[in-house]
Amino acid sequence: MFTPNLQGTIQGITGRDVHGRHKLGPEKPCPFGSVSLKVGARKTSVRADSSASRGSASETAVERGRILIPAFIEVSNGSIFSYQSAKYEVVSVHPRYAISGALDHWEVDLETFLG
Template identity: 40%
Template structure:
């Protein structure tokens, strides 16, 4: 079953540099995506850091934003996505295949970078 992406968003490519060599973002490209999960308050989970009895733990941020993009839209790790007034950053991009074995869409896990009030 093909992906039907209906939610408007913008992809803002990263990995560019300005005339001073400072990292910069490219021009925003209008796109359509499918929203699987969109929780801007990323949850922290307790993770054991070792298997000894020291009870050592660390906190790990679990991606709470998962978007699906048709292959029509190229997206890479580090690119930003503007969606619902928020700016989020792609932290992983995984290709997903159709039953026929063809590359159908990309699953993109994101982390929040700015809230709706800060993206203006």
């Protein structure tokens, strides 16, 4: 039996605007357990082929994460999950079952939300 130990929020997709972007619903509380979840910046080369100083810049890295969400929470691909001022887009949702065969929780893969 899965027991969540952290609290975030989730916004579901309610439709699309005239430009084809997702329209999001209100934020709802979302208890979860973290398997792997991180945000960061990484160094990238800038003109490394012609720069003697090997100049670099920081860019937001598209980080992947995985969380577990209880079965009673509605989650789907494209939903936006927020935790500690970081936003993630849900890229896949997999059901996970208890030994009895009942749905126990969702395994959710995330990517940093850049929109």
